[in-house]
Amino acid sequence: MTNLLDPHAPATSPRTVDEPPAPYGDVTRSDAAFRAFLHGLPGVDQVGAEARTTVLASRSIKTTAKAWAIDTAISMVDLTTLEGADTPGTVRSLAAKARRPDPGDATCPQVAAVCVYGDLAGVAREALAGTGIHVAAVATAFPSGRASREVKLADVKDAVANGADEIDMVIDRGAFLTGRYLDVYEEVVAVREACGDAHLKVILETGELVTLDNVRRASWLAMLAGADFVKTSTGKVSPAATLPVCLVMLEAVRDFRAATGRQIGVKPAGGIRTTKDAVRHLVLVHETAGPDWLSPDWFRFGASSLLNDLLLQRQKLRTGHYSGPDHVTVD
Template structure:
């Protein structure tokens, strides 16, 4: 359970783990590392468990919230503004990225009141193209890095991946944690990698992908959320979209509880990004309800909540038109990008 005493241990852990040491120094003084990993572990264990049934029941109940009329219209626009329009395929080309960026800036060509999305999300080698197309538009360029999606590469390679993306103009970096390290109990290593990546990001924002589908349990998801937040994540993100289980409502609930509790202790607002499998407006609105009733309205902002998605955008746009005109449109009235 999070209680006042935790604030103290939080400070201790932060100061010992966040010492400005280089990776090699850190590895050299392995005893210090063990001590701080133990502290990290004890802090996170102190948060207590998550009851899976309770979490799922709570999210299912929130999913029954009904948004009507003006609140629905506002929520759809909010959701559009939170989309990280994503393409992460081996077949991605500059042309594909260009059309995605255009879509991101002008989601509904026929209605200029439509908000633009938050960001486009691409692989590092396509960041420069995206940056070029988006120019000075408010749409950010996000890039997955750190040997996405598996993260199975040396730290050196991961850091280089990040550095290249940042150099090419990425505003946001979506990194993956080392799930192997996490599941084998090397939480300190997970932490250190995030710290190192954060340093490599410079001024770019860091989103830390937990890959919740591979962590499996809510206890793990809560622990990984805290490791990421303590290590300096600007966002914690559910998934790569590349494994069987992606974002789920209860997963998001657990992560939103984590950012809420973290902000109570530190006054820092860490964002949450849900990714993978969110395709319908109905689903997106359920997430917004969970955000609203868990972390609160301070998270109802693109700086604090994102949807990593592609096909979701067109469904949001169709619903937006429906809300405005009262009639359903044909899908072909919207661009297919």
């Protein structure tokens, strides 16, 4: 069994790993091998995680740092619409807001991506042409993940063919929770292959994983299978992106880079609605994974209503007074 060194190290200290399972080592690919490795990861102290995030969330942020944080958070937003009533017009409207979040201020940064269902990825791609804004599409029978692998892979290939350059997949939580780790691993590997050049974000749906230990194990399993990002939630299940969950995922990507040299991104999604929420997450990123992750390349917010609050707070810093909610467009 692969052992982690210093399992009692504090949250701010990276832990190293010797010879994790394939593809980074020669361990036989089996449920037993993955169980030995994943259950050998250090247990998460839930009380300690909650206490640490409470302390970090209480930090006071100076005005200049807040201005930087707001712009950084805006640049990290995956502006999202995932409703059954979505239309091409809905997506074009969202793309316009992604390009110019504040039409009255050209200095406002654009967002990182627009996230839609795969059948509308082509509309988003056309509307965002030449902007550098990514088109993310949810796939693999989002949000439940309840479909055959053949259907899931067809879903991914269709989204990529339509113009998505990022795929947000969901893992099979039933397989994970019953210990069928090899099934989960092989499915992520297959989706990674189906993505081609598109980046892969793996949604863990942490609200259904029950424990923080499972969040850590699922994060490692997704990264070992080739994820470019690990993502908390679909936004359809509560609880979603809590600070303790994000802390555990940030520790996982930090430790994974120390073990393998490969950097993986993190995307909290679901329930992040205010500037305070976003700033707290940025503090958590800096203090846990480090400043290397303070970039849209490595950290994203899955949100839509969050952007409006960021814009209102940005206008407050610029003008000295709050604008009404009618000063930002409705998503």
